[in-house]
Amino acid sequence: MRTFTIALFAMIVWTGCAGDGDGKIMGKRKADQKYGMESGIITYEAALPQNMGSNKRVLYFDDYGKMEKVVTTTSISAMGQSMETVNHSLIKDGYVYAWSDDAVNGSKYKVNERFDPSMANYSQLSDEMKAKYNLAEEADESFMDKNCKVYTMDFQGVSGKVWVWENLPLKIQASAMGMIMTEKVVNMQEDVAIPSGTFDLPALEWQEIAIEESDTSN
Numbered sequence: 001m002r003t004f005t006i007a008l009f010a011m012i013v014w015t016g017c018a019g020d021g022d023g024k025i026m027g028k029r030k031a032d033q034k035y036g037m038e039s040g041i042i043t044y045e046a047a048l049p050q051n052m053g054s055n056k057r058v059l060y061f062d063d064y065g066k067m068e069k070v071v072t073t074t075s076i077s078a079m080g081q082s083m084e085t086v087n088h089s090l091i092k093d094g095y096v097y098a099w100s101d102d103a104v105n106g107s108k109y110k111v112n113e114r115f116d117p118s119m120a121n122y123s124q125l126s127d128e129m130k131a132k133y134n135l136a137e138e139a140d141e142s143f144m145d146k147n148c149k150v151y152t153m154d155f156q157g158v159s160g161k162v163w164v165w166e167n168l169p170l171k172i173q174a175s176a177m178g179m180i181m182t183e184k185v186v187n188m189q190e191d192v193a194i195p196s197g198t199f200d201l202p203a204l205e206w207q208e209i210a211i212e213e214s215d216t217s218n
Contacts (some may be wrong), residue, residue, distance in 0.1 A: 034065025036166030
């Protein structure tokens with residue numbers, strides 16, 4: 001499970017590390033907008049290493065990314081047993097809220113207290129963050145018939161590549177401990193109506209937590 005965790009971490013990290021970094025307009029996106037479309041439902045899929053299962057991630061956003069939620073479904077099969085987990089992340093009122101299905105408790109933390117790669121604004125990452133993850137911009141490439149900015153990174157033994165269009169990652173490759181994991185968009189709905197209640201918080205007990213970045217100097 002350690003290998004799976006590292007690979008999945010890598011995939012999520014790249015999602016947040018991609019961006020132009022200086023707030024300039026990229027494609028249709030204006031400087032004060034996270035994404036270049038007003039709303040969207042973006043579905044990603046990835047096969048887990050060693051045929052252990054699959055990972056499906058659905059991103060919902062509205063008002064050019066001012067409201068945003070990610071629902072991640074992980075299905076794992078190992079040693080004759082199967083397990084499925086569904087986790088939610090929602091940005092609201094300056095906090096990231098995280099919870100799982102059937103939970104009675106959830107956690108929240110201030111957006112600025114943690115680099116949350118899966119929901120970060122890629123165009124506003126600092127030079128310090130880019131240096132920490134050894135992020136480098138490569139030549140543009142085409143994916144899904146879209147011209148993408150391409151970035152590579154290397155962090156704590158995890159390396160890989162991400163293709164970004166309109167501040168949105170379309171394809172992510174992660175390599176860790178000799179295994180490669182690829183997540184890519186399988187369905188993209190642009191400028192669509194988001195289902196009612198998508199950005200509502202469930203009635204849970206919320207625990208505020210402080211996030212400390214791990215020491216990466218060793």
